[in-house]
Amino acid sequence: MAVDYTTRNGIAVITLNNPPVNGLGFSTRLGIVEGVERAQADASVSAIVIVGAGKAFSGGADITEFNTPKATQEPTLHTVIKVVEGSTKPVVAAIHSVAMGGGLELALGAHYRVALAGAQIALPEVKLGILPGAGGTQRLPRAVGLETALNMIVSGAPVMSEKLAGAGLFDQMAEGDLLGEAVKFAQKVGAQSGPHPKVRDRKIEHPNAEGFIQFTRNMVTPMAKNFPAPLKCIDAVDAGVKLGFDKGLAAERECFVALVQTPESRALRHAFFGERAASKIPDVPSTTPVRKIERVGVIGAGTMGGGIAMNFANAGLPVTLLETKQEALDRGLATIRKNYESAVKKGRLTAEKLEERMALITPTLAYEGLKDADLIIEAVFEELGVKEQVFSKLDQVAKRGAILASNTSTLDVDKIAAFTKRPEDVVGMHFFSPANVMKLLEVVRGAKTSKDVLATVMQLAKKIKKTAVVSGVCDGFIGNRMIEQYLRQALFMLEEGALPAQVDRAIEKFGFAMGPFRMSDLAGNDIGWAIRKRRYLEKPDLKYSKIADRLCETGRFGQKTGAGWYDYKAGDRAAHPSKIVDEMVVAYSKERDVTRRKISDDEIVERLVFALVNEGALILEEGIASKASDIDMVYLTGYGFPLYRGGPMLYADTVGLYNVERAMRKYAAQPNGDAWKPAARVTELAAAGRGFNS
Numbered sequence: 001m002a003v004d005y006t007t008r009n010g011i012a013v014i015t016l017n018n019p020p021v022n023g024l025g026f027s028t029r030l031g032i033v034e035g036v037e038r039a040q041a042d043a044s045v046s047a048i049v050i051v052g053a054g055k056a057f058s059g060g061a062d063i064t065e066f067n068t069p070k071a072t073q074e075p076t077l078h079t080v081i082k083v084v085e086g087s088t089k090p091v092v093a094a095i096h097s098v099a100m101g102g103g104l105e106l107a108l109g110a111h112y113r114v115a116l117a118g119a120q121i122a123l124p125e126v127k128l129g130i131l132p133g134a135g136g137t138q139r140l141p142r143a144v145g146l147e148t149a150l151n152m153i154v155s156g157a158p159v160m161s162e163k164l165a166g167a168g169l170f171d172q173m174a175e176g177d178l179l180g181e182a183v184k185f186a187q188k189v190g191a192q193s194g195p196h197p198k199v200r201d202r203k204i205e206h207p208n209a210e211g212f213i214q215f216t217r218n219m220v221t222p223m224a225k226n227f228p229a230p231l232k233c234i235d236a237v238d239a240g241v242k243l244g245f246d247k248g249l250a251a252e253r254e255c256f257v258a259l260v261q262t263p264e265s266r267a268l269r270h271a272f273f274g275e276r277a278a279s280k281i282p283d284v285p286s287t288t289p290v291r292k293i294e295r296v297g298v299i300g301a302g303t304m305g306g307g308i309a310m311n312f313a314n315a316g317l318p319v320t321l322l323e324t325k326q327e328a329l330d331r332g333l334a335t336i337r338k339n340y341e342s343a344v345k346k347g348r349l350t351a352e353k354l355e356e357r358m359a360l361i362t363p364t365l366a367y368e369g370l371k372d373a374d375l376i377i378e379a380v381f382e383e384l385g386v387k388e389q390v391f392s393k394l395d396q397v398a399k400r401g402a403i404l405a406s407n408t409s410t411l412d413v414d415k416i417a418a419f420t421k422r423p424e425d426v427v428g429m430h431f432f433s434p435a436n437v438m439k440l441l442e443v444v445r446g447a448k449t450s451k452d453v454l455a456t457v458m459q460l461a462k463k464i465k466k467t468a469v470v471s472g473v474c475d476g477f478i479g480n481r482m483i484e485q486y487l488r489q490a491l492f493m494l495e496e497g498a499l500p501a502q503v504d505r506a507i508e509k510f511g512f513a514m515g516p517f518r519m520s521d522l523a524g525n526d527i528g529w530a531i532r533k534r535r536y537l538e539k540p541d542l543k544y545s546k547i548a549d550r551l552c553e554t555g556r557f558g559q560k561t562g563a564g565w566y567d568y569k570a571g572d573r574a575a576h577p578s579k580i581v582d583e584m585v586v587a588y589s590k591e592r593d594v595t596r597r598k599i600s601d602d603e604i605v606e607r608l609v610f611a612l613v614n615e616g617a618l619i620l621e622e623g624i625a626s627k628a629s630d631i632d633m634v635y636l637t638g639y640g641f642p643l644y645r646g647g648p649m650l651y652a653d654t655v656g657l658y659n660v661e662r663a664m665r666k667y668a669a670q671p672n673g674d675a676w677k678p679a680a681r682v683t684e685l686a687a688a689g690r691g692f693n694s
């Protein structure tokens with residue numbers, strides 16, 4: 001049962017009991033209505049308390065029910081709130097820990113609210129691409145004032161209950177025994193004659209409501225570019241201000257129904273669940289014991305090693321940073337300090353915290369300095385021979401049970417593990433650059449990596465605020481293996497008729513943070529060149545346009561050399577289309593005897609994104625990723641894929657795999673078409689009318 005009903009000293013206590021966060025799914029809603037009706041019918045009850053069991057009052061509507069018949073099955077949340085608000089016996093919401101979304105809306109429907117300090121109060125619906133759809137846009141402005149309410153509704157950000165104590169939301173702040181105090185409060189109001197106050201009857205007081213709403217609209221419009229929800233939130237509040245409660249409620253309903261169907265909302269909900277699902281590994285139960293991580297070692301104080309060390313210092317974990325030469329160590333520490341100083345300048349860190357974090361980092365030139373570390377991550381040169389030296393050394397000095405991690409982005413983790421006598425303790429931890437900023441962490445599971453090592457690293461990832469996704473061992477893991485196919489298409493399209501700026505513009509218009517050519521210039525074109533040289537030997541049948549090699553032969557390695565696919569001016573990162581490069585591209589087509597054609601933006605987007613999708617499907621088939629949402633999380637958090645499209649695999653579902661497969665077959669018939677054999681997973685799902693995420 002999702003709701004418990006008891007009585008206590010003449011008060012009915014309705015306890016929401018739907019773990020993990022008392023989501024207001026169908027059975028919870030039904031339980032509340034039944035509870036209120038039972039209390040109404042019981043002459044010995046004078047008032048009702050609604051309280052949440054476990055770790056929340058309520059996290060809101062059950063998001064898993066959205067777009068299913070259950071979401072609209074009566075009693076809907078509207079009905080529940082109507083029943084609560086219409087109760088002749090006063091209803092008191094007793095709030096602890098979390099009152100969010102529909103949970104807060106339910107509380108706003110009660111006649112009184114008692115809260116513990118430290119509870120997170122929010123209407124976070126906008127973060128899921130919707131708006132508060134059960135009266136939140138109407139009641140919150142009446143409870144806390146227009147300005148506070150609009151800020152909360154448009155940002156979705158939580159506010160601590162104590163901060164709202166004076167704002168008219170809570171009738172009493174409880175200390176300690178929430179239920180006991182709420183029951184006492186209920187006895188007091190239960191003894192008073194009704195009618196009891198309703199938030200809906202309050203006035204929205206503001207000296208210039210219209211002006212403030214317009215100001216908010218102006219602020220939000222540029223930020224909300226690809227997201228329809230924030231402006232709809234303002235529309236709904238506006239309707240309530242201008243037309244009164246009931247018409248405002250109707251406007252809110254209309255906006256909610258429209259938003260919940262949008263691809264943007266679907267994408268945001270997918271990302272919400274995808275993030276949580278990523279930490280669950282099918283054969284590693286949540287009860288798997290974890291190892292204690294109290295001290296971390298990082299080998300290599302370059303950009304990567306330094307960034308990795310910062311993550312742990314930020315989380316309060318001491319780090320020992322190892323380098324082979326004093327100058328390199330000094331340089332690494334100076335860069336870390338500079339990064340922190342820049343955060344201080346921006347007001348994101350205090351000078352005191354800077355010193356605290358620096359003090360957590362201990363430099364060393366000796367491997368012995370790592371002997372107490374519970375986790376050691378190497379971030380040294382990407383060469384198997386170098387890794388061998390590091391890992392055999394680690395095998396000698398690391399204490400028993402220490403986790404030995406490699407930050408490799410390309411090398412075989414199983415081979416690295418074999419350099420030790422404890423391959424079960426070895427795992428890949430692939431951070432993305434800059435490691436102190438990027439959210440993504442690919443956790444590479446070797447054939448022998450033990451389950452408790454995986455469980456420990458996944459838990460630690462949360463502590464350092466990363467989105468960790470598990471990848472099996474393969475060249476490039478999930479992210480880079482897919483991006484290689486995307487880049488191959490980008491190069492083929494240059495050869496066939498496009499220019500770098502056109503390709504970048506098309507995919508940036510689709511929503512990518514950066515197109516493939518600007519990205520390559522930033523990363524360094526020599527990196528891709530080195531990978532291709534390896535490919536030419538390892539996979540001589542794999543076709544590649546050689547246009548990028550031509551570029552590299554002229555020394556145009558990107559921003560770091562002041563020239564790449566684009567021209568750069570000193571001290572400026574802006575990419576300027578390059579006449580030299582454009583001529584080089586056209587000359588290359590001629591040399592290859594290719595008649596250049598106009599390539600549409602749609603084709604550019606399809607070829608780039610579906611190349612990711614096809615490789616993603618192979619990655620699923622091979623079990624390198626355990627679910628499609630993991631791939632999406634890699635692309636959303638590590639590769640600048642537009643959040644409002646939900647990642648490549650969800651985007652393919654949105655387009656429909658039937659259509660995706662048809663496009664692949666079309667491209668297969670073009671020159672350079674041998675890259676386009678649809679993966680079996682695509683064909684099977686398309687034939688079954690299913691998607692990667694259905």
Ligand code: 3H9
Pocket residue numbers: 020021023056059060061062063064077078098100101102103105124125128131132133134136273276277
């Ligand atoms: C809404 O209310 C619409 C209404 O306005 C109108 C309706 C008509 N539903 O984050 P955690 C699960 S929209 C279903 O790791 P934490 C979550 O998936 C809703 N499930 O814990 C996870 O499951 P699992 C507006 C939910 O302690 C588990 O709970 N509300 C919901 O770090 C633990 O989650 C929101 O947008 C839900 N509503 O943080 C609130 N919420 O264990 C979204 C959570 O199987 N939720 N789950 O992986 C949050 O912000 C956080 O989850 C919360 C707890 C702060 C509540």
